[in-house]
Structure formats: C-alpha cells, structure tokens
Amino acid sequence: MDNNDLKVMTFLAYKNLTKSKVTFMVIVAVMAMSFLSITFFASIIDGLGYEFEEGMIRGQTGHLMIEPQEDELYIYDSAKLVKNIRRIPEVVGVARRQDASAVARHENIEIGNPVLFIEPENEKHVSDYWNSVLVGEYLSQRDTEELLIGANLVKSYAEEGDTQKRFDVDVGDRITLSFSNGFVKEYKIKGIYKTGSRFVDDKIIINFDQYQAIFNSTDDVASNILIALPERGMEEYYTREIIDLGVSEQINQWQTKMGAVNQFVGSLQITNQITGTIGLLTAFATIYIIIFINVTNKRKQIGILKAVGIKKQIILGSYVLQSFAYGITGVIIGNVVMQLLLLLLSIHPLNMPIGPVIPILTTERLMVTSATLILASIIAGFFPSKKAADENILDAIFGG
Amino acid sequence: MGRAIIKTEHLERVYINGAVKTYALRDISIEIKEGEFVAIMGKSGSGKSTLLHQLGLLDKPTKGNIIIDDHDVINISEKERTRFRLDELGYVFQSYNLIPELTAIENVYITPMARNFKKEEYEKMAEDILTAVGLNDRMYHYPSELSGGQQQRVSIARALVNKPKILFADEPTANLDSASSEDVINLFRKFNQEIGQTIVMVTHEIEEGEKADRIIWVKDGLLDMDKQQNI
Numbered sequence: 354m355d356n357n358d359l360k361v362m363t364f365l366a367y368k369n370l371t372k373s374k375v376t377f378m379v380i381v382a383v384m385a386m387s388f389l390s391i392t393f394f395a396s397i398i399d400g401l402g403y404e405f406e407e408g409m410i411r412g413q414t415g416h417l418m419i420e421p422q423e424d425e426l427y428i429y430d431s432a433k434l435v436k437n438i439r440r441i442p443e444v445v446g447v448a449r450r451q452d453a454s455a456v457a458r459h460e461n462i463e464i465g466n467p468v469l470f471i472e473p474e475n476e477k478h479v480s481d482y483w484n485s486v487l488v489g490e491y492l493s494q495r496d497t498e499e500l501l502i503g504a505n506l507v508k509s510y511a512e513e514g515d516t517q518k519r520f521d522v523d524v525g526d527r528i529t530l531s532f533s534n535g536f537v538k539e540y541k542i543k544g545i546y547k548t549g550s551r552f553v554d555d556k557i558i559i560n561f562d563q564y565q566a567i568f569n570s571t572d573d574v575a576s577n578i579l580i581a582l583p584e585r586g587m588e589e590y591y592t593r594e595i596i597d598l599g600v601s602e603q604i605n606q607w608q609t610k611m612g613a614v615n616q617f618v619g620s621l622q623i624t625n626q627i628t629g630t631i632g633l634l635t636a637f638a639t640i641y642i643i644i645f646i647n648v649t650n651k652r653k654q655i656g657i658l659k660a661v662g663i664k665k666q667i668i669l670g671s672y673v674l675q676s677f678a679y680g681i682t683g684v685i686i687g688n689v690v691m692q693l694l695l696l697l698l699s700i701h702p703l704n705m706p707i708g709p710v711i712p713i714l715t716t717e718r719l720m721v722t723s724a725t726l727i728l729a730s731i732i733a734g735f736f737p738s739k740k741a742a743d744e745n746i747l748d749a750i751f752g753g
Numbered sequence: 754m755g756r757a758i759i760k761t762e763h764l765e766r767v768y769i770n771g772a773v774k775t776y777a778l779r780d781i782s783i784e785i786k787e788g789e790f791v792a793i794m795g796k797s798g799s800g801k802s803t804l805l806h807q808l809g810l811l812d813k814p815t816k817g818n819i820i821i822d823d824h825d826v827i828n829i830s831e832k833e834r835t836r837f838r839l840d841e842l843g844y845v846f847q848s849y850n851l852i853p854e855l856t857a858i859e860n861v862y863i864t865p866m867a868r869n870f871k872k873e874e875y876e877k878m879a880e881d882i883l884t885a886v887g888l889n890d891r892m893y894h895y896p897s898e899l900s901g902g903q904q905q906r907v908s909i910a911r912a913l914v915n916k917p918k919i920l921f922a923d924e925p926t927a928n929l930d931s932a933s934s935e936d937v938i939n940l941f942r943k944f945n946q947e948i949g950q951t952i953v954m955v956t957h958e959i960e961e962g963e964k965a966d967r968i969i970w971v972k973d974g975l976l977d978m979d980k981q982q983n984i
Contacts, residue, residue: 357869364866372854372895658849660811661911662839663867664832746811750850 355753358667365658365671369651370559370678372652380643384683384726385690387636391722392630392691397703398625402618404710406611411481414554414610415448416588417581419594420603428572428602435475435578441594442625443583446478449575455530457506457557459520464506468530469556470564479579481548482558489524489544492560500528500540501558504547530693538566549708553616633722637729644676644733648741655741656749665742676734678726688723755787757820758918758951759808764817766803766974777803778814779974787918788949790941792956792965794848800974801955802923808953809842809921810834822918839864843912845922849904851896857907858892861914868915882910886940902933909940913950920944922954924962938964 354362370377410416421428428434431449438447451470456463473492477483482501484492487510492501504510508519522528529539540559547554564570566577584593588606595604608615651672658668695712702709741749764781767774777800785791795801806812807819810826816898819826826837838844851860858879865875883892886906895906905925912920926934938961944950945966954965962968963982970978 357867361863361867365863368852368854368859635952653850654854655850657846657852658863659835660838660844660846660850661864662835662837663863664835667867747806750846 354666354670354723358664358670361568361663362667362674363672365667366674367429367677369671372392377490377682379642380679381683381686383643384611384640384679384730385687386446386685386724387632387639388684388722389691389694391632391636392687392714392718393694393712394631394632395625395718396691396695396714397710398621398628398721399715399718400703400710400712401705402621402625403713404705404707405614405618405621406607408548408550408707409611409614410585410607411479411551412548412550414605415446415479416582416585416607417580417591418605418607419578419580419595419600419609420605421576422602426574427572428578430573431575432573432602433576434598434602437598437673438578438580438595441591442597444580446475446579446581447580448472448475449561450476450559450577450579451574453532453564454565455532457520458529458531459526462518462520464518464520466506466530467556469558470561471558472561477481479581482546484548486544487547489542491544491546492558494560496543496560497563497566498541498542499560500530501544501546502528502542503554503556503558504545504720505551505555506557506624507545510545510547528557530559532567534568538567539722551707570738571685629718629722633725636726640680640726640729641733644679644730645737648672648676648734651738652741652749655738655753656744656746659742659746660750669738669742671729672738673734676730677727680730683730684726686725687726688719757784758787759783759785759953760817761808762822764804764807764814764819766800766807766812768960776974777976778807781817781971781974781978783979785919785951785953787951788945789967790886790945790952790965792954792962792968793970793971794956794959794962795971795977797957797973798933801957801971803974805900805923805953805955808919809844810838811844816829819950836983839867840915842879843915843917843919843920845905845908845912845920845925847924847927849896849901849908849928851904851907851911853896856893856895857888857899857910860896860907862916864911866973878914879910883907884912886910887936900933901929902925902936905929905937906940909937913944919951919953922924922952924957926956926958934958934961 419428435449449472453468453470455466455468457466473494492499506519508521511517511519520528524542524544526542527539528542529537531537538705573638582588592604592606618718657666659665691714695714699711702711761783764778766778767776781804793801793804807814813827822841826834855863861883862879864877865878870878881890883889886909888903888906888910891899891903899907926937929937931953936949941954942964945952956962966982968980968982969976
C-alpha cells in the first residue's frame, strides 16, 4: 500500500463519515455511552474502596504504624524515636498514641469505650480528627480536663431507628471515665467529631499526657506511632529508612493493618473486575453489532468500488479507518463527559455511609477501556468489510 | 475497424446449486474489434448480461479464455484483474451504481485519483468529461440530487474518465425514460464516432441495438446470431 492508496482510503473514509452524519453520531453516542457505563460504575467502586482505605489511614493506621515488639506492650523511648523519624526528609507527620479502654458515664448511662490518647498538634499531621470536629473545638496541647467524643456515641447523631445505647450529651457536658486501674476522672466535652468512618467515630479522645497521669507511668512509652508520608506507594522506601535508624519495633504498612477492611476492599475490587469485564464484553458486542450492520449495509458500494477498479486493500482500509474514527471519537467524548462527571462529583461527592466518596478513574482502567472499545470498533469494521471485499463483485452489487 | 481488442474462446459459465447445473453461457467464441460499437441482445435470461460480466472481468468463466488487448485476463491474479479494470475498462450499470456519499465530480475522479494522478489533473479530467456529457452545472451535486438520466450520465463520465480501451454498458437505459435513453445512446454513438471508443452494450431494446455497428444475439447461453449493421 503506497501513499496514494492511503490518500484514496482516507478520502473515501472521510466522505462516508461526513455524509452519513446521523449514523456517525449514533455510533459515536453508543461508543461514548458504553465508555461511560463501564468507567462510571467502576470509578465509584474504586472511589469507595479508596475512601475505605483512606478512612483507615487517616483514622487508624497512618501510612506506616510502628508497634511494640512481639513480646512487649509498649514502644519505649518513644519521644526519641519520633524525633529521629522526623529527621527523615519529606516525612509529613509523626504522632504517638496510647490505646486504653474505660467505662464512660453520663447521667444514668454507662458505656464501655475505647479511649485514644493523642498528641493533639502532632496528630493533626497523621489523621483527620482535627478536621472532623462537628461542634465545639479540637483538643489543644494544654487540655488536661477535656475530651473529644465520637459522634457514634452521641444520641443526637444517631440515625433514625438506631437503638444503640448513646449519651445524650453536648459540648460542655461532663463525662466520667473509669479506667481499669480504678482511676476515675470527670472530663468536659470539648468537641464532638465525626470522620464518617464507623471504625473511628466510636472513640473518646484525650490528651496523650493524661495517660501517664492516669496509669501512673513514668516511662516514655506509646502503644503505637503513626507516620504520614507524602503519598501512598512510598511505604517500602520509608520502611527501609526507618529500619536504617536502628528501629527494632514492628513497622507495619497500612495495608497489613486493614484486616476486615482489606477483605472488603478486595471483594469490591473483584466485583469491579467482574462487572468491568462483563461491561467491556457487552460494549464490545454492542459496538461490533452496530458497526457490523453499518458496514454490511455498504456491501453494494464495496462491490461498485471493486468493479471500477479500486483495490481491495483501499476499500477495506477505508472502512477500518471509519470504524477507528467511530471508536476514537466515542472514547474521546465518553472521556470528556466522564472527566466532567468526576469534576462535578469531586465538588459534590456522593454521600455514603462511610463518608463522602469521590469516584476515581484510574489510568489503567481508562487505558484498558479506551483500547478495548477502539479495538472492538476496528474489529467490527474489519470483518464485515473484508467479507464484502472478498466476495464476488456481482454478489456484492446485486446481493447474491 | 482495427485489430481484435476482445477475443473469447469457448467461453462457458455454469452455476451449480447443489446437484443442479445451470449453463448460463456455452461455447461462446467471439471477436470484437477496436473501435466497434457492439450491442449484445437477447431475451431475459438468455445470458447476455452474464457474457458482459465475463468480458468486463466482473466474473470468471467456468471454462474458456478471454483475451483483451492481447492480454490473457483469465489466468492472471485478482490484483492484476483489478488493475486491468481500473486502467483499461469502463462500466456503465443499469442502476447507475454511483457512490451516494460522493458528489458527481467525486464519483468521476475517484478512479483517476486511484491511478495516482495529481489533484489538479484528476479534477480537470472529471470536469472535462462531465462537461462532455452535459453535466457541467451538476458537478457538485450528490446522486440523490440528480435525475435518473443525469445519474446515468455521471456513470458514463466515470466509465470514460480514464480513457478506457473498452466501455461496457449493462442495459444502461433500462431505468430511464425515452428522452434520457436517447441521450445516453447518442452519447455512446458520439464517443464511438469521435474518439473511436470501443463500446460493448447489453440491451433488449431493438431500436438501441440498431444504433450499434453490430448486434450479437444470445439465446439460452449460446451465440445465436452475429449481425454486422450499416449505420
């Protein structure tokens, strides 16, 4: 095939496309809708999975979580360790935590609760508690008599029909905490927080320094240390950097701390792959049928072109080129609409029980979907036009 | 008249449908000379169009040979037959068979374009031939915007634009009114007389056949009569 053949091929394809505008628009619309139907649902699922993970990272685990050695209850010399980790370039935040439990009491209601001891300022860099206070204020470093309470423990934030035991409290009310060692203290509610994650919003949060006072501990200890990194995917590198500091405690990446969430997100991803594959096959079949019918209707023209001496490869190429044009235009339009939807949903996220979810269209999914749809259109253009170009001229023209 | 530009030797075309064999053409041996205007006539189903399709390389005979312009056109590749149709032959079909997505001028210049002429050359060739068939004011119209007679004239222009050695026409007036039919036959006569165009036309109209130099009658797939006329 020489340059002139390509010229004739392009000319025929261009004329067919521009003269049959309705056909072009219908096929492109089907392509664009197929693209959207595959990518939109998948992006919501991906967004949901991401949000689950992010909720865990920003509430429970950080990107990296240092935990005591297997036979220890605490991380010792934790302040020094935090200081050393902060020296690693580009680490976004490092914060110590202590976990305990207490029986909380307000008026006649008593609830056994997890209590989280945090360093308020450091915590701001590793979690979203500071940004999730619905009413009242976040803790300051000096707050020793105040606490934050999760919205899941507060009656006024219960969903309709929810019968779980909750406190009928508001900011400024007092809650008495009884710890396992017999220590009892009354705290004032400084703020009510809600991150949107069920795993996080059922805690009572107190200043880290209170742990030593409550448990009469003089050691510089922590239950865990959370580390926030610039972004996901850098966990391996920073784990090595921390090991190089001589840290002998367990350094866990967020993925290993997900537990049930990991299984749930894994199930979502499998569901997404299955529905994505089915969606792709359906789109492939739909596009194939539409283009097949379109090209089959041009059988007579293919015969005429052959009769007047136009090479088979030129005819075939012109139909494949047309199909490619359908495919690429449909994918581009589908992608533009998808990007607009993503933009819209990033401004107005979907409200889900786990919190606001923004759909995510991964580059891989974008590439695979686009390539599959374009390939489907090319194949759909190739086979019927090859069949028509291969058949007897008279059969093609007169319908033999 | 010049040398033989078409020569067939014992041409046979058989259609096989299961166990049934239908002989569309049997033992046709004819010669057509360069510059001749030949009409192939016969009743419906006689095999006249089948003969034209074999001569025009639109179909392949079951047996026999066809020599066009001293080339054996049966024992050559499909690629060569395509090239031969483009360079040496022209077609006019009964139902015009124009490409609906192309304007009149585009329908005409698509073949010189495929022959690698430059844009200005093939446009000029198409304009000249469309003017010659009286369509200088309809060049940029689509087939759907033209009458049947005009479409057939575009079809004739497409067939002649490459100055083919032979023009084949398969019942070119069958879908036209009598005035348009006369125009088409007069055009054929004009090109035959003025530039010596060899024309082979299938028709079932006696009056049209009588305007040809020669009538070949086909009956039941056999050569029935070959009559030279004095025009």
